[in-house]
Amino acid sequence: MRYSIITINYNNKEGLRHTIESVISQTSQDYEYIIIDGGSTDGSVDVIKEFADHVNYWVSEKDKGVYNAMNKGIAQAKGEYLVFMNSGDRFHSPDVLDLMADHHEYIICGKVLKGDSTIPSGHHKPTISLVDLMRGSLPHQAMFIKREIMARHPYDENYKILSDWKFCIHALVYDNCTFRNSDVIVADYDTSGISTNSNGLLAKERKFILQEMFPPRVIKDYQRLAPVDDELLDLSVLLTQTVGARRLAKRFIKLLLRLTHKK
Known part of the structure; x- marks a missing residue:
């Protein structure tokens, strides 16, 4: 099995429906579908049950936050690559999985469309460097990540927004994992999520992660180059x-x- 598609959800019934519909409309069927719900009370569970024939595993129970839910999905996954398509986000087109099938690097990153924008966002260089990572993060909705590297570096549940950024630094800098940049638009990104509306938390978490992972002299260079x-x-x-x-x-x-x- 090539893909494990993981959707996390909490009280976002309509967004969840849109996400599920985009997953099951994929022309490639070489995937399993996992939904982790955080104990929703808005009817989300009814939506999951409606599409239960297309879902390989689902659970609805309280969790400790976004990254705890994503780690639960990782623990259930059996595919070669993990794809996180959280509720409200959608595959851009039905052939996304087919378009990404010929890549074999540890991390492959495509593009996203944010909100009503028609201009793709994401990483725009053929490779990626430490400076690139320290100046910005990769869109997790557009990333295809080999399960073995995610099992080695599960998301740090101490962070609410940037644990996926911390994972990228671990995998691409410390582990030197292979990387491919793709021009495929993978996802339409829901901009109502916590990372878009962080009220200053994003900057705080970035500072803490930098201090955790790099010595002061490297952070000083980052501050100069930013x-x-x-x-x-x-x-x-x-x-x-x-x-x-x-x-x-x-x-x-x-x-x-x-x-x-x-x-």
Whole structure:
């Protein structure tokens, strides 16, 4: 079995219905479907029962939060790749699973459409670096993750928003897992979720995770690079690839930082 599709839900009956319909409409049938409900009281369980013939495993019980629910789904999964499509999120088209079938890296990341936007969001470089990860996170709705690496690094349930970001740092930096960027639009992303409406919690969790995973000297570099425009940063990195240009690159970066701080 290639895919384990995991949906978590709590009191989002209509969003859950939309998600389920997008899953069962996939042209590929090489998947199992797992739904973890947090003890909903709004009729969500009735929706699950309505589609029970298409669901391989489901449970409705109280949990300790989003990542606890996602870890419950991981524990039940048997597929080669895990796909998290939480209630309210939808596969962008019925052929998404077929379009992703030829990739074999540990982590494959496609694109998402947020809300009413028609411009795909996500990672737009062929590979991914530490700087990329420290400046932003990958959309979990568009990620296909090998189950074995998720079993090694389950989501840290101490965080409410950014445990998936912490997982990416573990897998892609510390474990050096293979990665592929895909232009396939995987999901239509529901922007009403907790990560979109975090009321400052996102910045706090990012700070705590950085402090947990990196020494102060690395965090200092991150703070220096964070304001620098992506294209200018890429150019500075390109300059450092030749020994004779390193001194020029250092001056170039210092100049950029001065200009940035003056804005």
